[in-house]
Amino acid sequence: AQSVTQLDSQVPVFEEAPVELRCNYSSSVSVYLFWYVQYPNQGLQLLLKYLSGSTLVKGINGFEAEFNKSQTSFHLRKPSVHISDTAEYFCAVSDQDRGSTLGRLYFGRGTQLTVWP
């Protein structure tokens, strides 16, 4: 089973400041990586995903993430946040095991991003 660590449970920042939300995973095999965002009382919405190719992935709402295989990390970044970015962010990992037709998603515990005016 995969293990996903989001080191920061809460990240407070001021509006227009840059932000980085950290995600590390434990795996010795190739993986797919995802970042989901959850607004209060809503489901999870995909921000971006890494499948293969370029290690820098751009997503919606100005977010991007960089896959670092040697450090087994997939940190999420945004150069300038807005108050509307206040939400819970979940990192998730799935292995690329071709022997399985179902890829389990393993979630981190989430990071609450709060943007202050």
Place this chain on the structure above:
Amino acid sequence: DAMVIQNPRYQVTQFGKPVTLSCSQTLNHNVMYWYQQKSSQAPKLLFHYYDKDFNNEADTPDNFQSRRPNTSFCFLDIRSPGLGDAAMYLCATSRDRGQGRDNEQFFGPGTRLTVL
């Protein structure tokens, strides 16, 4: 737009009174999942259907059951809800991994269950 729909969005039930949550999808995905999410925690997978094949997680209580009468619909039945079952319940769908596809999961808006 293709989507995952959950009804109701908010459900209140009494301790021990059976309750059913519903999920429907227009994505024509063959895999459907039910997650339980408690406050400030990650979603916890309860079970999933791969087509009609039901797969229960080892630590999912017997109190939770599921039905999938067709591709589009999936139901979560809680036979005797306890106070500890109050949570957000999320339905998700995905395609299977055939033909090199990834398994991005598409989530519904969730049902917030309150147990009195």
